[in-house]
Structures are given as structure tokens and as C-alpha cells.
Amino acid sequence: MSAWVPGRNEARERLGDEFDKLSIESKLSVSRSVIDSSANPLVVPIYHSSTYVIGSLDEYLAPNHGGNFLYRRCGNPTSETAEVMIRELEGGAATLTYNSGLAATNAVFLAFLSAGDHLVCQLPIYSGTHMFIKNTLMRFGVEVTWVDTSRDGFVDKVAHSIKKNTKMIYVETPSNPVMTVIDVESVAKLGGKTANGTILTVVDSTFASPILQKPLDLGADIVLHSCTKYMGGHSDMIGGCVTTKTIELWNALKMQQLTTGSSMSPFDASLLIRGLKTASLRVIRCSESALKVATFLESHPKVKHVWYPGLESHPNHKIAKKQMRHFGGMIAFDVGDSATARHVVEAVKLIVFAVSLGGTESLIEHPASMSHGRHLHHHQDGEKENAGEDFSSISEGLIRLSIGLEDADDLVADLRRALDSVHN
Numbered sequence: 001m002s003a004w005v006p007g008r009n010e011a012r013e014r015l016g017d018e019f020d021k022l023s024i025e026s027k028l029s030v031s032r033s034v035i036d037s038s039a040n041p042l043v044v045p046i047y048h049s050s051t052y053v054i055g056s057l058d059e060y061l062a063p064n065h066g067g068n069f070l071y072r073r074c075g076n077p078t079s080e081t082a083e084v085m086i087r088e089l090e091g092g093a094a095t096l097t098y099n100s101g102l103a104a105t106n107a108v109f110l111a112f113l114s115a116g117d118h119l120v121c122q123l124p125i126y127s128g129t130h131m132f133i134k135n136t137l138m139r140f141g142v143e144v145t146w147v148d149t150s151r152d153g154f155v156d157k158v159a160h161s162i163k164k165n166t167k168m169i170y171v172e173t174p175s176n177p178v179m180t181v182i183d184v185e186s187v188a189k190l191g192g193k194t195a196n197g198t199i200l201t202v203v204d205s206t207f208a209s210p211i212l213q214k215p216l217d218l219g220a221d222i223v224l225h226s227c228t229k230y231m232g233g234h235s236d237m238i239g240g241c242v243t244t245k246t247i248e249l250w251n252a253l254k255m256q257q258l259t260t261g262s263s264m265s266p267f268d269a270s271l272l273i274r275g276l277k278t279a280s281l282r283v284i285r286c287s288e289s290a291l292k293v294a295t296f297l298e299s300h301p302k303v304k305h306v307w308y309p310g311l312e313s314h315p316n317h318k319i320a321k322k323q324m325r326h327f328g329g330m331i332a333f334d335v336g337d338s339a340t341a342r343h344v345v346e347a348v349k350l351i352v353f354a355v356s357l358g359g360t361e362s363l364i365e366h367p368a369s370m371s372h373g374r375h376l377h378h379h380q381d382g383e384k385e386n387a388g389e390d391f392s393s394i395s396e397g398l399i400r401l402s403i404g405l406e407d408a409d410d411l412v413a414d415l416r417r418a419l420d421s422v423h424n
């Protein structure tokens with residue numbers, strides 16, 4: 001057991017039982033880490049010092065070195081405040097912040113999987129996660145079963161994939177880029193303590209943000225996010241976070257983070273704190289606009305199919321309704337072929353042609369040639385394709401759209417202009 005402890009929430013300590021009665025918006029507004037300081041600024045400063053003055057050797061030798069702050073790689077008051085805020089949002093035991101979303105994902109894999117362990121992983125998922133599993137985890141001897149979400153019966157397929165050496169089930173919901181919504185409660189029931197040991201259920205909840213979905217309440221052991229997206233919310237920082245159901249899981253990650261150097265910088269943490277304060281307003285507004293845009297896209301003759309969890313036509317609409325507070329700002333739609341998709345992503349004028357998502361500006365991209373392009377899939381020598389491992393459900397005509405804070409009618413007009421200008 002490490003001597004490190006998660007940050008304490010000053011607001012929780014001041015308000016006592018009243019804190020738990022607050023809405024998440026109010027919790028976010030008042031939460032901050034307990035910081036020793038004679039000054040008491042309203043906004044937590046950017047503590048960029050790489051090291052901290054030690055009072056005495058006795059203090060250094062005390063558990064936790066007499067406090068959480070020793071050296072920046074091991075934590076700092078700015079990122080600790082972000083961690084306190086996120087823990088309150090997720091309802092977990094404790095949170096850690098990372099220098100990217102992918103660093104957060106990799107940390108969870110590396111902390112809890114060893115050679116000979118088996119991972120059951122959804123596919124398609126974010127391509128960076130997919131590539132890390134293929135290029136690194138598998139090279140280090142982790143066995144992987146990919147479970148394709150493009151056909152029915154995902155939960156049954158996960159259940160059938162579990163083996164004696166299964167240690168983790170990894171899902172992403174809604175998924176990047178095809179917007180599959182996973183029934184977290186049903187998947188988590190397959191994990192937990194089994195006759196062969198513990199199976200952790202890990203959820204990448206980036207597309208929903210902690211405002212819309214609480215995987216730990218649904219039974220997951222670990223929830224992670226790219227904070228680069230909705231949590232930061234302004235496309236001006238890179239970061240990730242992991243929240244655990246138990247303090248034991250947090251401790252394992254903390255010990256690993258100390259030696260991998262993956263902690264979030266205080267500059268990014270301060271942008272994350274600022275973003276979190278408006279996250280609820282932004283995410284709900286993006287969700288409302290996305291429903292209007294998705295409804296328009298579904299009615300346009302040049303659009304073959306729309307995947308938005310808020311539409312009744314979405315195959316996982318019922319689950320989305322049950323486990324999400326709103327349906328989020330991400331939409332995928334298919335215009336039939338690569339040439340048409342390329343035309344549309346270049347023809348929009350208000351919506352910006354760029355990768356990433358979850359910011360104030362609406363962004364559009366073509367997954368088959370960009371975020372999930374086959375060019376990313378260079379195989380290791382001699383590596384065999386696993387069934388369902390080839391992104392077959394990402395069609396050439398698929399377009400991914402992240403709805404921002406522009407007026408929904410203006411976004412619809414921009415998309416209508418781009419789609420109407422398609423010749424064929």
C-alpha cells in the first residue's frame with residue numbers, strides 16, 4: 001500500500017452532509033483541493049514548481065512525506081484540484097489526471113494486465129487505444145479477444161469470450177466513431193469476482209463526458225476520459241483522467257504514475273478546471289443542438305444513415321435513454337461513398353474540418369481516411385489478423401461530426417448547403 005493519499009475536497013469538509021445534497025453543477029463550482037497557504041485565492045493558481053521545500057528529514061521520512069507535494073511528477077495542487085472535482089462528478093473513490101487521454105488508457109492497461117492475461121476489448125474503438133493494444137500490449141504477451149459491435153448481441157459475445165485468464169473487459173461508450181452505445185450495467189455484471197479471479201470492467205466515457213453518464217454507478221470498476229474533449233471543452237489543452245471505484249485500484253495507478261511520468265501538467269490542469277466549471281452548460285447545449293442536427297441529417301436525401309443515440313432509429317436508443325442524462329454532441333452519418341464524404345467535409349464553411357471533438361467549435365472529419373484510417377494499421381511482422389479486427393464497420397462514406405456551441409439552425413444551414421452541393 002502506498003503512502004500517497006487522494007486530495008481532500010475543502011468544500012466537502014466545510015459543508016459536511018450538505019455537500020452530497022448539492023447538484024453536480026454546484027459541486028463543481030465549490031470543489032477544490034485543500035491547499036496549505038496563507039493566501040486564499042478564489043481560483044486555484046498554476047503551481048508550476050517542479051519541487052517542493054521539505055521542512056525536515058523527519059517530515060520527508062513520514063508517510064506521504066508529510067503531504068502530497070514533493071516533486072511535480074508525483075502531483076501538484078492544481079492537478080489535485082482537477083482530480084477532486086472529477087471524483088465528485090464520477091462518484092468514485094479517487095481520480096488521477098494524466099498528460100493525455102491515451103496516457104490514461106495506457107496506464108490502466110499497464111497497471112492491471114500482465115503477460116498471459118486475457119483482455120476482452122470492444123471494436124471499433126478510438127484508433128489510438130486499438131493501436132496501443134496491438135502494438136504494445138500484445139507484444140508484451142497480453143492475449144486479446146476483439147468483440148465486434150457492428151452486429152447484434154454484444155453482451156452475449158463478451159460473455160462467450162471470457163476465459164480463465166480474463167482480467168479485463170474494456171468498452172467505449174458511445175464509441176468512436178460509429179456511436180455504438182454499450183449497456184454498461186450488463187457488461188459489468190460479467191466482470192467482478194469470479195472463480196478464476198477478478199475481472200475489471202473499464203469504460204472509456206469520453207464521448208458522453210461525466211456530465212451525461214456515470215459508469216461507476218452502473219457497476220464499472222474504472223472510468224476514464226480524454227479531458228482534451230468535453231471536460232477541457234475549449235480545444236486548448238491535452239489531458240486524461242481515470243477514476244476508480246476503490247482506493248486500492250487508485251493506489252496501484254498512483255504507484256505506476258510515479259514511475260511512468262504520465263501526470264498532467266499544472267497548466268493543462270488549470271485549463272481543465274476552468275473547462276469543468278462550465279461543462280454541464282456546454283455539454284447539455286451541445287446535446288440539444290446535436291439532436292436538432294441529427295434529425296435534419298436523417299431527413300436529407302443525400303444521407304444514407306445517421307447514428308445518434310438520441311434518435312429512435314439508433315439501434316441502442318433504449319440503452320442510451322436509460323444510462324445517459326442527454327445524448328451528447330457526437331453524430332456519425334453515412335453519405336454512401338468516399339468521394340461524397342470528402343466533398344461534404346471540405347464544403348462546410350461554419351463547421352471546421354479538423355480532428356478531435358468536444359470543444360466549443362463544431363468539427364467534422366472523415367474517419368476512414370483520418371482518425372480511423374487503414375494507414376494506421378501497420379501490422380507487426382508475422383502478426384495475424386484477429387476476427388473483426390479490421391474496422392470493417394467503418395464505411396468509406398462515414399462522416400464524424402462534433403457539435404459545438406454555434407446556433408443549431410446555423411449548423412443545419414451549413415450542412416444543408418454542403419449536402420445540396422453534392423453532384424450525383
Ligand SMILES: Cc1ncc(COP(=O)(O)O)c(C=O)c1O
Nearest residue numbers: 100101102126176206226228239
Ligand atoms: C474515445 C477516445 N478516447 C481516448 C482518446 C485519446 O485522447 P487524447 O487525444 O487526449 O490522448 C480519444 C481521442 O480522440 C478518444 O476519442
